[in-house]
Amino acid sequence: MPFHRRLACKLNYFQSIILMFAAVILIGAALLMLPISAQERTVTPFHEALFTATSAVCVTGLVVRDTASHWSAFGQAVLMVLIQIGGLGVITVGASFSLLSGRRISLSQRGRMQEAMSAPKVGGIVRLTGFVIRTSLMIEGIGALCMLPVFCRDFGVSGIWKAVFHSVSAFCNAGFDLMGTPDMPFVSLTAYRADPVINLTISALIVVGGVGFLTWDDVRTNRLCFHRYRLQSKVILAATALLILLPTLYFFCFEFKGSTLRERLLLSLFQSVTPRTAGFNTADYTSLSSSGRGLTILLMFIGGSPGSTAGGIKTTTAAVLVANAFAVFHRQKSPEMFGRRMEEKAVHDAAAIFTLYLVLSLTGAFVISTVETLPLSECLFETTSAIATVGLSLGLTPHLGIVSQGILIFLMFIGRVGGLTMIYAALSGSKSSVARLPQERITVG
């Protein structure tokens, strides 16, 4: 048996997913360290290259160096490939290579693909993966074409590259941008705050990328018959609509008061879409009120939908928790949504994910706040941005010490690989014991 097959036998799905992600990140970091990757043809320090590669593969978008002014065209191309791999998922990309080369996909590989896409069953997974890859590339192409005229007007020929890069970055919910200059780094899309084409194209790419592959499949199969959709798709679409409309309303009523009506509407919409979990921004977050920032932290924490390029605890997790609260208050045994009961396990998993994300983002914020003597709320903004792989920033990240940046790298990795995947891998040996312990009542609340 060749070495890699023997290794594969010893690893479970989850461990191999983690190893693959880690390998792609390390290869990316090595490529980014090469002098050819930097504008100034110098070697980028390892920790900065590692931070950038992690941020790209985990489609986060937090950066320690301004993307456009530090990295060369080669470096930017490396970043785009890393984003594309990270966004579609290492497994999906690997599977598509196997497909292209005509090799048969093994059952264990199908299982991995299923995990990667949160698909309910293994059957049809190869067909689904092909659909995902084709649709992704097509949508990214359309997005690039929409933005081409604007970017070519402003940047000439290099506008083509900018259109492609931003389309990929938006669709994969990565949030990397090429708008910084040596004098004005980290500006993201603030220059296009009033441009409807860029605002709406990027917003649409973010939303389509963030609702998840399976939702597209449902939309493609069932078209407008909403009642025939999977429960999951219904929940995702309803939650996404609500989580865009309500924050837009809030931002429109209480923020951006100095802007014109059109600018204010676009700013409100974009700043509602981007925290879940894109990471571009057209407004300066340091100029927002503390409520606006708090709302952004909440939106980042909730994030996108399962089986997508997005991070966060996920819309379905939030929906299950809310439905569970209603079920408990109505003294029903299990939560219900759209005329369907949810499993007990869904509630347990949702509570566990929520607890994990909360503990990690708060602990990270406390440590960074204490180490760097920065306000806790600002640190919480950065750590939530990292664990939910958003990439929005109040501008602290480039100035943090190595310990704090290490914490952010760890949070991004956990956030993209997924809390459960990570921990299942670490604890794969310890399945539930046969002899169950005696039960005892405990009062809560």
Added chain:
Amino acid sequence: MPFHRRLACKLNYFQSIILMFAAVILIGAALLMLPISAQERTVTPFHEALFTATSAVCVTGLVVRDTASHWSAFGQAVLMVLIQIGGLGVITVGASFSLLSGRRISLSQRGRMQEAMSAPKVGGIVRLTGFVIRTSLMIEGIGALCMLPVFCRDFGVSGIWKAVFHSVSAFCNAGFDLMGTPDMPFVSLTAYRADPVINLTISALIVVGGVGFLTWDDVRTNRLCFHRYRLQSKVILAATALLILLPTLYFFCFEFKGSTLRERLLLSLFQSVTPRTAGFNTADYTSLSSSGRGLTILLMFIGGSPGSTAGGIKTTTAAVLVANAFAVFHRQKSPEMFGRRMEEKAVHDAAAIFTLYLVLSLTGAFVISTVETLPLSECLFETTSAIATVGLSLGLTPHLGIVSQGILIFLMFIGRVGGLTMIYAALSGSKSSVARLPQERITVG
């Protein structure tokens, strides 16, 4: 059938609990409005009297008027009675009057008493209530005696009243104090920051009051045989120890840097004990770092233990959520602690309570922050303090408008009556339907 019996038949346990709390609050507010209740013999406005009465009955300790300088001796006595009633629970107090008057306690009354104490079974509830009342009064007496020398040294004869009032206020986790003067209102116990007698007595009263009546019963019955305790008592004692030690360590290492070693130790200990959910303070919270305030918000949110005078989501709720996270990550079906399995229902209830408290405190903070244009983090401090019936304040509360004070009154009431009690009452008719909906899978996280 007399009117009050017919009324009692129509109301369920929960509705009658809420009505009794509301009635006591309104009577208290009426008494506090009387000119005889104020130092200046003037009528206190209704909304201020209502806020103060709610704060006392809900053992919160948030105030809009400084207790010592605004209220007369009569007003202070009214407050102490309200605190005692609110602390022991309206039902417990009612039952003890019945006991003293020799009337038989009906089965439905026993049920109410069981709910009020989070007791696992109705049997022995009358014996337990008697034990609770006797022990409470005894501990409050001991506390008052301990503090008597210090207060008599500082205030002469009126030190006796101060010792009794502070003992009751500390044991009931109310946090009302009589230390303010017209020139220096709202000072709480900051003058005694270096006094070991006051610090340790008050801390002990807070902890003993906060672990819950059933835990005392366990300690009394099983003495030092920790393994024979109820699961609930074990969890409560372990969580309480941890939630005092760890924050003390944090505060000692990172806060109060200008103080002497002894003062720093006492300050750290007291500021770790008081957020869960006493509400006295010996340090000025506005001088704490943002991390220190954030930690305080977390501690307030967790709060005390079920069946006690304390508020918050409760230590057991936090413990169930953490145990559930571990169980999910170990792929066990139900969470385990101290060699016992917990019910599925405990996880559902804990997640629901957590969701409810989070939504309420955040929504309250957003509204107050927007209405009063104050920083969100400071508003979150006040709303968490209200819903967890803590009473710590960054000093905003007396300056808030009527809408914001109304929100705090609502949060205090929900926090003391208990989220579940409140909502069960509102929705008592709608028990789970017989026909169960079909189940469908949903992916979370």
